[in-house]
Amino acid sequence: MLIAISIAEVRAAVAGLRAQGKTIGLVPTMGALHEGHLSLVRAAQATCGAVVTTIFVNPTQFGPNEDFSKYPRTFDADCALLEKQGVDVIFAPEPSEMYPAGASTFVEVGGISDRLDGASRPGHFRGVATVVAKLFNIVGPHQAFFGQKDAAQVAVLRRMVRDLNFPVELVVCPIVREPDGLAMSSRNRYLGPEDRRHALVLSRALRQIEVQIAAGIVESGALIRTGLAVLAEESQVRIDYFRVVDPDTLEDLPDVRRGALIAVAAFVGPARLIDNLLIAAR
Numbered sequence: 001m002l003i004a005i006s007i008a009e010v011r012a013a014v015a016g017l018r019a020q021g022k023t024i025g026l027v028p029t030m031g032a033l034h035e036g037h038l039s040l041v042r043a044a045q046a047t048c049g050a051v052v053t054t055i056f057v058n059p060t061q062f063g064p065n066e067d068f069s070k071y072p073r074t075f076d077a078d079c080a081l082l083e084k085q086g087v088d089v090i091f092a093p094e095p096s097e098m099y100p101a102g103a104s105t106f107v108e109v110g111g112i113s114d115r116l117d118g119a120s121r122p123g124h125f126r127g128v129a130t131v132v133a134k135l136f137n138i139v140g141p142h143q144a145f146f147g148q149k150d151a152a153q154v155a156v157l158r159r160m161v162r163d164l165n166f167p168v169e170l171v172v173c174p175i176v177r178e179p180d181g182l183a184m185s186s187r188n189r190y191l192g193p194e195d196r197r198h199a200l201v202l203s204r205a206l207r208q209i210e211v212q213i214a215a216g217i218v219e220s221g222a223l224i225r226t227g228l229a230v231l232a233e234e235s236q237v238r239i240d241y242f243r244v245v246d247p248d249t250l251e252d253l254p255d256v257r258r259g260a261l262i263a264v265a266a267f268v269g270p271a272r273l274i275d276n277l278l279i280a281a282r
Contacts, residue, residue, distance in 0.1 A: 001083045003090045007138050010091040014052065014139055017088065022049030026141035026168075028132060031055040032072035032186035033081050036176040040145040041085050043173050050088040052139050055079075059095050060106070061127030072189050091139070098134060107133045109156050109163070115250035116152040116263055117274065120240050125156045132157055136166050144168050149175045149183050151261055151276045155250050175275070177203065187271045195269030198234045202264055205230035205242075206277040209262055213279060218255045220244035227264065240265035240272065247278060257282050 004010040014024055025048030027040045044051045055078055062068035075092065082090055106126050112118070113125035136144065146154055154172050161170055176184045181203035182196070191199060205227040212226055227242050244253050247261040256262075259281040265274045 001079075001087055001090065003079065003092060005092055005094065006097060007093065010052065010089060010138060013089045014050075017050040020049075023142045024048060024139065025051045026135065026139050026144040027051060027053045027087075028135055028144065028146070029053060029055055029078075030057045030071065030186065031078050032074050032189065033078045034176075034184045034186065034188075036147055036149065036184035038081065038085055039176050040147060040173055041082070041087060043171060044143065044145045045086065047171075048143055051086075052089040052091060052141065053082055053087050054135060054139075055090060055092040056098065056131070058098075058127055058131040060099070060130055061124050063121055063123060066121070067187075072186055091135075098131065106130045107160060107164075109160050112156055112159055112250055116241060116243065116245070117265065118152065118156070120265065125153070128153055129156060129160050133160065133164070133166075136168055141168055143171050145171045145173060147175065148172050148278065149185065149274065149276065151247065151263060151278070152250055155248055158248070181207070183273070183275045185271075185273060187273060190271040191269055195236075195271070198236050199268040199271075199273055201231055201234040201237055202266060202273060202275040205264065206262060206275060210277060213256060218257050218282065220253055220255055220260075223256070223262065227262070231264075231266065236268070238267040240267065 002013050004013055025044030027044055029037050041051060057071050059068055107129040108126050109129050118125045158170055180200055182199055208230050209223050209227055212223060223244055224242055231237060231239055242264045245251060245261050246253055253260050256279045260279045262277040
């Protein structure tokens with residue numbers, strides 16, 4: 001396994017893999033890896049001849065009062081996990097490598113970037129779109145793998161790929177959960193035992209909505225009221241948003257008959273957590 005820290009290194013490594021006739025799968029991460037990340041790696045390995053995983057805590061997607069400096073960094077442990085998994089290349093640049101002095105070019109995906117997490121975290125998706133566009137240009141993958149937990153991010157990146165004609169297929173993999181239902185996240189490391197218990201209300205609310213939909217309740221207003229009522233069971237949990245939206249545009253929907261994304265974000269102790277439920281068309 002090669003650990004590349006420069007753009008030149010990773011481009012040379014990928015060129016060598018392509019010369020061997022291998023298709024390239026890209027798994028972008030910010031490190032602090034967990035089973036959710038490893039599931040993306042395995043998905044990439046199942047369809048691609050070689051896998052490049054990135055470890056880069058991207059400063060441009062954090063707001064001024066967010067957790068960039070505190071974001072968990074476990075580089076050595078991450079590398080050990082990826083080597084055991086059989087990843088071909090790790091790309092782990094410094095911020096100065098990705099954003100040279102005086103860099104002033106950003107990718108802005110209009111409209112959709114201001115919804116859900118984009119509304120709560122202004123500029124967040126500009127940073128996400130910019131770094132992912134740069135990774136696509138640097139690595140040139142055939143496929144790129146992302147998790148359904150970051151559903152709003154997926155919608156933004158799909159629009160970017162379409163609008164800018166990137167020759168890459170986005171592959172979205174299911175949410176991986178802890179045995180108790182908590183969606184796996186690097187930010188779960190922030191949670192103490194009590195916070196973690198409170199955080200389970202997010203998945204509990206989504207499960208209750210799933211039960212309601214199975215029973216024939218499809219109006220968004222009714223589903224949102226149910227979700228908010230479940231969330232209210234944990235007074236320590238502060239809701240950011242709870243919405244029923246189109247999974248492609250992130251715009252609100254009146255009902256879930258044609259499919260929908262039920263998305264929630266909330267503050268639990270020191271962590272902002274997200275979760276969602278994807279509803280198929282009925």
